[in-house]
Amino acid sequence: MPIDAPRDGQDLVVVANRLPVDVTLDEAGEPSWTRSPGGLVTALAPVMSRTKGAWVGWGGSPGLELEPFDVDGTELVPVMLTDTDVERYYEGFSNDTLWPLYHDVIAPPQFHRQWWDAYQRVNERFAQAAAANAAHGATVWVHDYQLQLVPAFLRALRPDLRIGYFHHIPFPPLEIFAQLPWRKQVVEGLLGADLIGFQRGGDAANFVRIVRRLTDLTTRGQMITVDEGTPSQRHVRAQAFPISIDSHAFDQLARTQAVQERALEIRRELGDPEYLLLGVDRLDYTKGIRHRIKAYGELLEDGRLSATQTTLVQVASPSRENVGAYQQLRDDVELLVGRINGDHGQVGHAPVQYLHQSFPMEEMAALYLAADVMLVTALRDGMNLVAKEYVAARSDERGCLVLSEFTGAADELVGSVLVNPHDISGMKDAITYAVHLDPREARKRMRRLRRRVLTHDVAAWSGQFLSALTAVPVRDGHA
Ligand code: F6P
Secondary structure, eight states, X not given: OOOOOOTTOEEEEEEEEEOSEEEEEOTTSOEEEEEOOOHHXXXXXXXXXXXXXXXXXXXXXXXXXXXXXXXTTEEEEEEOOOHHHIIIIIIIIIIIIIHHHHTTTSSOOOOOHHHHHHHHHHHHHHHHHHHTTEEEEEEEEEESGGGTTHHHHHHHHOTTSEEEEEOOSOOOOHHHHTTOTTHHHHHHHHTTSSEEEESSHHHHHHHHHHHHHHSOOEEETTEEEESTTSTTOEEEEEEEOOOOOOHHHHHHHHHSHHHHHHHHHHHHHTTOOSEEEEEEEESOGGGOHHHHHHHHHHHHHHTSSOTTTEEEEEEEEOOOTTSHHHHHHHHHHHHHHHHHHXXXXXXXXXXXXXXXXXXXXXXXXXXXXXXXXXXXXXXXXXXXXXXXXXXXXXXXXXXXXXXXXXXXXXXXXXXBEEEOTXXXXXXXXXXXXXXXXXXXXXXXXXXXXXXXXXXXXXXXXHHHHHHHHHHSOOSTTOO
């Protein structure tokens, strides 16, 4: 049932699983907030500061009920998730059903009807919060796989809105998507949007093909016609908008004296290895961390890399620790690291420096600057912003990026050394090539990479998405 627009609603409403702030509770249970450093926050901060905006999202703590509050002129609207919602909607359906399904079923997706019920219930809650905060004719931008039903729920409540949705992770081919028992409902949920953005052209094409096979809607190129021949007929556009980072800010950060000095210090602390290799990931089974460490271990074993002259720093930030597949992965990675260090380490030198921690941006920039070779070997990744951060940090035009062809970034980052992470022998050759790369060739590659990353930054990404959304003709009289 449609509801009326609120009198003091916002012109732009972002809807994402998480709010752009991290909540911490003190001993008395009182919340305080700090800005979270995520890419989406950076991307949207300038747009939000120009517009009367609201951000609807979860505060990150189960059971936390809070009134909306203002941060730098943006109204933050917390959505409450109970313990059961977190377990079934977030850890369950989002991260143990959709996440593995949409990442090539690298881990087996779990299908549970109770999880699906929770996903629907929570999506409806997010839609209601957005509907209650959007001005008449406002633009609402919904983000990611946790909230695929929000566009249709929201359209039913507020047909006057212009609704955009951006999918940050891969969208799978029909043959995989079709496993989902609720596949049709998910497609219908997404089709509530006017514009559906994907990371790659291939993701958008997968979606349109799925629409053709699972519905009887008419499609023409990227356009899908909904409610054809009725007064509510409209067109939905499915298009690629590859996301990026705040490349200039990152470039500037990496040029600061503090970061430059820290980079040198990191190398010294590691015993001045001849070659420093780096991996930076959330500890997630999609990231190919095991494949990478296995290839590295074999290179040491074969004597193609010297265990005393080489160090691999692997930052693996803790993630989704209540989900079984993530717990298993942690055990597997730590076993492998222990074996390699046990076999090839010496007193005072471990060939793998494994850090199960998160670090501030300054430390990450210093690590990128210190590394001779950056290893991004994801088995499947929507984009991979670490690859772009490495490039943005390298104003010295040195270093080499080894990049999995199964990342969205591989479509853009010409100049990287592409690998198939399933091919361990091929990956060993690529790592060897990168380690011994001629400095002139490395510079040529890095220049090309930097041109792309610095021209296509996150402001360009959000600008392009929002202009395309604004260009969509919307019913109900607003231009
Ligand atoms: O890449 C998808 C994504 O959901 C991001 O939006 C998010 O920053 C990251 O994964 C971590 O996910 P979570 O919010 O589950 O910790």
